[in-house]
Amino acid sequence: MPIELYRAAFAYPDGSPALSSVTLRVGDGERLAIVGQNGAGKTTTVKLMNGLLKPTHGEVRVDGVLTTDRTTAQIARIVGYVFQNPDDQLFASDVRTEIEYLPRHLGWPDEMRTERVERAIDITGIRPHLDANPKDLPMAIRKFVAIAAVLVGACRYIVLDEPTAGLDARGLDLLRSMLDHLRDDGTAVVTITHDMRFVIDTFDRVVAMADGTVIADGRCADVFADDEVLHRARIKRLIVAQIARDLELSRTALTVDDVVALVP
Numbered sequence: 001m002p003i004e005l006y007r008a009a010f011a012y013p014d015g016s017p018a019l020s021s022v023t024l025r026v027g028d029g030e031r032l033a034i035v036g037q038n039g040a041g042k043t044t045t046v047k048l049m050n051g052l053l054k055p056t057h058g059e060v061r062v063d064g065v066l067t068t069d070r071t072t073a074q075i076a077r078i079v080g081y082v083f084q085n086p087d088d089q090l091f092a093s094d095v096r097t098e099i100e101y102l103p104r105h106l107g108w109p110d111e112m113r114t115e116r117v118e119r120a121i122d123i124t125g126i127r128p129h130l131d132a133n134p135k136d137l138p139m140a141i142r143k144f145v146a147i148a149a150v151l152v153g154a155c156r157y158i159v160l161d162e163p164t165a166g167l168d169a170r171g172l173d174l175l176r177s178m179l180d181h182l183r184d185d186g187t188a189v190v191t192i193t194h195d196m197r198f199v200i201d202t203f204d205r206v207v208a209m210a211d212g213t214v215i216a217d218g219r220c221a222d223v224f225a226d227d228e229v230l231h232r233a234r235i236k237r238l239i240v241a242q243i244a245r246d247l248e249l250s251r252t253a254l255t256v257d258d259v260v261a262l263v264p
C-alpha cells in the first residue's frame with residue numbers, strides 16, 4: 001500500500017505556510033529523490049509522510065489510512081525517517097545502545113533483535129564505532145549511525161533527509177551500496193538531496209519542489225531537461241548535460257555514457 005499526499009498543506013504555528021498544496025504518491029518498493037532549494041518544503045513534505053507533522057489542509061494517507069487517524073508512533077512503524085541533522089535524532093551515549101533502542105522498545109524476541117541489529121550495523125558500515133559516543137564521531141559517521149538506528153526497525157518505507165550532505169566519495173559509495181541492499185529487500189526509499197549527480201546515478205524518479213509545492217515529478221531525463229523547472233528549483237544544469245546541448249547532440253543526456261552514445 002502506498003503513501004499518498006493529496007493537496008496537503010502545512011503551516012508551522014509561528015510561520016507563513018510551508019507547504020501550499022502537495023500531491024504525491026510513493027508506491028510500495030518505489031525509490032525517488034526530492035530536490036529543490038532551501039526552504040522549498042522538502043523536509044516538511046517528508047515529515048507529513050511519517051506522521052511527525054499532520055497536514056493543516058488536504059490529506060495524507062499511509063496504507064490507505066489518514067495520518068490524522070493514527071498516532072505518530074504507529075506511522076513510524078511503517079515509514080522510518082532519518083533526520084536531516086543526526087544531532088536532532090541521536091540521544092544515546094554509545095552507538096550500540098542507540099541502534100538497539102528501537103528493537104528493545106518494541107520488545108522483539110532476542111533472535112530477531114540480534115539479526116536486525118547486526119544487519120543494520122553491517123550495511124551502514126558502523127561496526128568499528130559501536131562503543132563510541134556518537135558525539136565524538138565525525139558528522140559523516142554520525143549520519144550512518146542515525147540511518148542504522150532507523151533501518152533496524154525494518155520499515156517498509158525509509159525517508160533519508162539529505163544523507164549526501166558532507167559525505168566524501170567513500171561515504172557516497174557506502175550510501176549507494178546501502179541503497180542497493182534496501183532495493184533488494186523491496187524497501188521503498190525517499191531521499192532528499194542537493195546532489196544532482198547522485199540523483200541521476202541512483203534514482204529513476206525525481207520530484208522537484210519550489211515554494212511549498214511540487215513543480216515536477218517524473219523521470220530524471222525529463223525533469224532535468226526542463227529549463228523552467230531548473231530555473232524555479234534553482235538547479236544548475238550538469239556539465240555533461242550542458243556539453244550535450246552545446247554540441248547540439250541532445251537536450252536530455254545526463255551522463256557521459258549518454259553523450260558518448262550520441263557522438264557520430
Ligand SMILES: Nc1ncnc2c1ncn2[C@@H]1O[C@H](COP(=O)(O)OP(=O)(O)OP(=O)(O)O)[C@@H](O)[C@H]1O
Pocket residue numbers: 012013014015017018019036037038039040041042043044045084
Ligand atoms: N520549525 C519551523 N518553524 C517555522 N517555520 C519553519 C520550521 N521549519 C521550516 N519552516 C519553514 O517552512 C518552509 C519549508 O521548510 P522546509 O524545512 O520544509 O524546507 P526544505 O526544502 O527542507 O529546506 P532545506 O533544503 O533548507 O532543508 C521554510 O520557509 C522554512 O523556513
Ligand SMILES: [Mg+2]
Pocket residue numbers: 042043044084161
Ligand atoms: Mg530540509
